Amino acid sequence: MRCVAVRTFLTFILVLALGQILIASESGASDWPRWRGKNMDGKALQTGVFNFDQGYGLKVNWLKPLGSSYSSVSIADGRVVTMFSDSTFDYVVALDPSNGAELWRYQIDSTYVGHDTSHDGQISTPTIDGDYVFVYGRKGQLFALSAENGKLIWSRNVKEEINSLEPFHGFGSSPIVVGDVLMCQTGGTKEHTVCGFNKSDGKLLWSAGADTINYQSPVSATFFGDEQLIAVADHxxxxxxxxxxxxxxxxxxxxGSQSINPLVIGEDKIFLKLRRQSTMLQLSKTDGKYSVAELWKTNNIRQTFNSTVHLNGYLYGYSGRFITCVDVATGNTVWKSRPPGDGFLILVDDHLVILTKRGTLHIAKASPEDYVEMASTQVFSGLTWTPPSFAAGSIYARNLFEIARVDIAPVDQLITLDQPEVETINPNGGFAKFVKKVETASDNEKKMLIDKFVKSQKSFPVIEDERFAHFIYNGEAKDIAMAGxxxxxxxxxxxxxxxxxxxxFASFELEPDARVTYQIRKDFDNVISDPLNPHVAPAGPVMQGAGSELRMPGFKPVDHFAEPKAGVARGNIETFEFESKILSNKRNVHVYLPAGYTESKDRYPVLFVNYGQGAKDQMQMPNSLDNLIASKQIRPIITVFVEAPQSFQEYSRAGRDQHAQMYAEELLPHIDQKYRTKANADSRVIMGGDEGGFAAFYAAFNYPDIFRNVAGQSTHLHKPDGGDALTKIVSESEQLPIKIYMDWGKYDLIYQNGLSWPQLNEDFVKLLKEKGYSVDARKVNDGFGWASWRNRTDKILEAFFPLKAQN
Structure with missing residues (x-):
C-alpha cells in the first residue's frame, strides 16, 4: 500500500549516507524492493512512523500460512514477494499487501532439502526492479520473472554454465540491479566471484574476482565520483x-564465510562484519588510484548472521545473541543487551525493529544510552530465521511457517511483552525460602543474609534433596548466564x-547420579569456570573455553584418566604427519606405544581413535592406558590417535566413503608396516565420539575384514548427514562378525527443534539388535563431550582388550 505522505517526496532530493543521490517517487520511496531495503543498508526511508505517545502500537493486520524458506520479503508497486517450499517444490510468490492474498506463484524447481540443521527452501531474497523480479536460486538458477504475473522472462543455470563453486548450503546471494546490469555473487576462483548480466535477457556481460563465496550479497555505492559495486567474498x-x-x-x-553484508558509512568508509573480528575500512583515492586502510578491528560485533545498521555515529547489530551498540569512530562497545533475545534487526525512523528467533517483534530506540524498548508483540510461535522488512508504514515478517503484516496503528493499550517469570524449583525447599527471605529484606540485611548463606555451604553448586541443583554466582556483574x-x-x-x-542463581532438577559440564558467561563475552566450584572439566567439543563439572550426590567419580602415580610405567607417544592421496590432505597421527614396547619383540592389538587430538589431550586417554595397563585391567595395546583436518566433511558427510577408504587402504597398512601390530581384523578396534563415532561405525561396516570391533560414544546418527546411509548399510547387509560397544548420556545433545542424540542412539541399538548383533549399550546420566566420554574410556578398553584374552 502507498502512504499519502510519500507524495511529498516527489520534488525532493535525498542525500543518503551511501553517497548516492536518489530521486524519491510516489511508487518507490516507501518500498523495500530487495534484500536489506532500497539502499541495501537495512534502513527504511520513512520518518514519523512511530507515534507511541499518541496511542499507537503494534497490531497484526494479517497472518497467512507459508512454507519453509529463509528468504526475506521484498515489497514494491503493490506486491509482496518472497519464496517458500511446500516440501515438494520451491516457489516464488507474490501477495497482495492489503490482505495477504496470493497474486501469483512461480515454481522454481524441486525443493532444496535442508541438511546439517538447515531447513528446506531458498536462502536468497527476490529483487524487484520495475517490471522484473530477479531471483538467484539455491541450486544456482538465475532467472527473471514478470512482476505483474510471475511469468518466466529468462533463465540460466549459473552453476553449470560458469562452473561456480556451490557453498555447503547452496547458493544464497541476493542479486541487485544498477542501471541495466543485474549482478550477483556467483563464486569461483576463475574470475567468477561476481558476475554482471544484462537484466533484460540474462546475457553475461562481465565477471570479476577470483574468490569463493558463501551467503554474501553485494551493495552499490558511490565513492569519489565512481559508482561501484561493493562485494565481500570469503577472503x-x-x-x-x-x-x-x-x-x-x-x-x-x-x-571466511560469515562476512555477510558490507555496510557503507559516510563518504569513504565500509564496515565489514566478519566471523571473528569485524573491521572498519577507509577508502582514499590519489591520482586515480584507490587505497584501503583498516581504521580498527573489533570482536565486539561477531559470530552472527544478522546484518548491522548505522545511525548518527553508532552501529547497532548482534554480537552472538546480544544486541550491541558500537562507536563507529573507535569500534568500542557502548552497550550490550540480552533482551529481547537472539534475532534480526532493521532500522526504521531512528528505531530498531527486531524480530527474534522466538517470533516476537520489538521496537526499541536506536540510542547510545542503552536498549530502551517501546513496544513488542508475539507474531509467530515457530522458529523465525529471517529479518523483517518495512514498507508503506507496515512491518512485514515471516518465519518458517507463516508470513504476516504488522501495522503501527492506534491500539487500546500500548503493549510490551513481559519478561518470563522466574520458575521456582522446589518452592518449599530451603533454597527457595532463602531467596524469598533475601528479596523481602532491607538493603543492609540482604548482604548479611547472602554472606551467611555462602559461608554455610559445604560445596557449590548447592544440592538440595539429592536432585535439585542451584547454580550460584556471587559477585559484581551486569549479566550472568550459563550454558551446559x-x-x-x-x-x-x-x-x-x-x-x-x-x-x-539458576536451578535445575537432575538425576541423583548425574554429571554435567557447564560454563558461566559473565557480562556477555567472558566465558569462565564456576569460581565457587573446584571441579574443572574440558568443555568441548560443543562448548568452548573453561568448564566446570557438577557431580550430583550419586555420581561415582573415576580416576583412571588422572596423572599416573609415581612408579607407574609410562608409554611413549610418537607423532608424524600422514599424507592421504585419497583425501588429498595431510593430518597428524599420534601413536601411543605401551611401556616395554621398545624392549619386547611382541606384537600388539591396535586401537584407532577418531578426533585423536581431543581424545589424547582432553580425554587424557594416554593416562588411562598407562593406569589400566599397570593395574592389569587391560593388556598392553598400541593406540593410534588420528586427527581429521576436515572432520565436518570427512566423518559423516560428503567425504565419509573416502575417509573409510583412507583408513583401509592407506593408514592401516602404514601402521602395520611401521609398528609391531597384530595385523588381523579381530585385533583391531576403531572408536570415536559424536561424528568420530559415526566414522568408526562407517569404516567397520564397510570394511569388516579389516575392523571387527567398533565403539561409539554419543554417536552422530542424524539422518540427513550420514545417519540414513549407515542404517541402510546395516539394514541391507547380512549380519557381520563385528563386536559393538555404544554409550550415550541422558544429557547428550538434544536440540530445541527436537533432534535428539539419545533417541538416535537408542534407535540404532534397536536396529542392530534386530539384525542379530550383540551390543554392549549403556545409557548414563551424563552429558556430551570430552568430560563425559572420558568417564567410560575404561569400559571400552576393558570390553575389547581384557587382560585374560590373547589373540
Missing amino acids: NVYGINPESGEIFWAHRHNS DMLAPGQEVPLNRINGTNFF
Missing part, C-alpha cells in the same frame, strides 16, 4: 565498476538476580 572485498566489471580496488580480509549439558546446544540461560544484590 577479499572488492570495489567493482558495475557497468564494465573493472575492479577499482580490492582488500584481503581472510575471515542440561540445556540445548547453543542455548544459554540468564541467572536470576535478587534485586539490590550481586547474587545470581
Whole structure:
C-alpha cells in the first residue's frame, strides 16, 4: 500500500549516507524492493512512523500460512514477494499487501532439502526492479520473472554454465540491479566471484574476482565520483565498476564465510562484519588510484548472521545473541543487551525493529544510552530465521511457517511483552525460602543474609534433596548466564538476580547420579569456570573455553584418566604427519606405544581413535592406558590417535566413503608396516565420539575384514548427514562378525527443534539388535563431550582388550 505522505517526496532530493543521490517517487520511496531495503543498508526511508505517545502500537493486520524458506520479503508497486517450499517444490510468490492474498506463484524447481540443521527452501531474497523480479536460486538458477504475473522472462543455470563453486548450503546471494546490469555473487576462483548480466535477457556481460563465496550479497555505492559495486567474498572485498566489471580496488580480509553484508558509512568508509573480528575500512583515492586502510578491528560485533545498521555515529547489530551498540569512530562497545533475545534487526525512523528467533517483534530506540524498548508483540510461535522488512508504514515478517503484516496503528493499550517469570524449583525447599527471605529484606540485611548463606555451604553448586541443583554466582556483574549439558546446544540461560544484590542463581532438577559440564558467561563475552566450584572439566567439543563439572550426590567419580602415580610405567607417544592421496590432505597421527614396547619383540592389538587430538589431550586417554595397563585391567595395546583436518566433511558427510577408504587402504597398512601390530581384523578396534563415532561405525561396516570391533560414544546418527546411509548399510547387509560397544548420556545433545542424540542412539541399538548383533549399550546420566566420554574410556578398553584374552 502507498502512504499519502510519500507524495511529498516527489520534488525532493535525498542525500543518503551511501553517497548516492536518489530521486524519491510516489511508487518507490516507501518500498523495500530487495534484500536489506532500497539502499541495501537495512534502513527504511520513512520518518514519523512511530507515534507511541499518541496511542499507537503494534497490531497484526494479517497472518497467512507459508512454507519453509529463509528468504526475506521484498515489497514494491503493490506486491509482496518472497519464496517458500511446500516440501515438494520451491516457489516464488507474490501477495497482495492489503490482505495477504496470493497474486501469483512461480515454481522454481524441486525443493532444496535442508541438511546439517538447515531447513528446506531458498536462502536468497527476490529483487524487484520495475517490471522484473530477479531471483538467484539455491541450486544456482538465475532467472527473471514478470512482476505483474510471475511469468518466466529468462533463465540460466549459473552453476553449470560458469562452473561456480556451490557453498555447503547452496547458493544464497541476493542479486541487485544498477542501471541495466543485474549482478550477483556467483563464486569461483576463475574470475567468477561476481558476475554482471544484462537484466533484460540474462546475457553475461562481465565477471570479476577470483574468490569463493558463501551467503554474501553485494551493495552499490558511490565513492569519489565512481559508482561501484561493493562485494565481500570469503577472503577479499572488492570495489567493482558495475557497468564494465573493472575492479577499482580490492582488500584481503581472510575471515571466511560469515562476512555477510558490507555496510557503507559516510563518504569513504565500509564496515565489514566478519566471523571473528569485524573491521572498519577507509577508502582514499590519489591520482586515480584507490587505497584501503583498516581504521580498527573489533570482536565486539561477531559470530552472527544478522546484518548491522548505522545511525548518527553508532552501529547497532548482534554480537552472538546480544544486541550491541558500537562507536563507529573507535569500534568500542557502548552497550550490550540480552533482551529481547537472539534475532534480526532493521532500522526504521531512528528505531530498531527486531524480530527474534522466538517470533516476537520489538521496537526499541536506536540510542547510545542503552536498549530502551517501546513496544513488542508475539507474531509467530515457530522458529523465525529471517529479518523483517518495512514498507508503506507496515512491518512485514515471516518465519518458517507463516508470513504476516504488522501495522503501527492506534491500539487500546500500548503493549510490551513481559519478561518470563522466574520458575521456582522446589518452592518449599530451603533454597527457595532463602531467596524469598533475601528479596523481602532491607538493603543492609540482604548482604548479611547472602554472606551467611555462602559461608554455610559445604560445596557449590548447592544440592538440595539429592536432585535439585542451584547454580550460584556471587559477585559484581551486569549479566550472568550459563550454558551446559542440561540445556540445548547453543542455548544459554540468564541467572536470576535478587534485586539490590550481586547474587545470581539458576536451578535445575537432575538425576541423583548425574554429571554435567557447564560454563558461566559473565557480562556477555567472558566465558569462565564456576569460581565457587573446584571441579574443572574440558568443555568441548560443543562448548568452548573453561568448564566446570557438577557431580550430583550419586555420581561415582573415576580416576583412571588422572596423572599416573609415581612408579607407574609410562608409554611413549610418537607423532608424524600422514599424507592421504585419497583425501588429498595431510593430518597428524599420534601413536601411543605401551611401556616395554621398545624392549619386547611382541606384537600388539591396535586401537584407532577418531578426533585423536581431543581424545589424547582432553580425554587424557594416554593416562588411562598407562593406569589400566599397570593395574592389569587391560593388556598392553598400541593406540593410534588420528586427527581429521576436515572432520565436518570427512566423518559423516560428503567425504565419509573416502575417509573409510583412507583408513583401509592407506593408514592401516602404514601402521602395520611401521609398528609391531597384530595385523588381523579381530585385533583391531576403531572408536570415536559424536561424528568420530559415526566414522568408526562407517569404516567397520564397510570394511569388516579389516575392523571387527567398533565403539561409539554419543554417536552422530542424524539422518540427513550420514545417519540414513549407515542404517541402510546395516539394514541391507547380512549380519557381520563385528563386536559393538555404544554409550550415550541422558544429557547428550538434544536440540530445541527436537533432534535428539539419545533417541538416535537408542534407535540404532534397536536396529542392530534386530539384525542379530550383540551390543554392549549403556545409557548414563551424563552429558556430551570430552568430560563425559572420558568417564567410560575404561569400559571400552576393558570390553575389547581384557587382560585374560590373547589373540
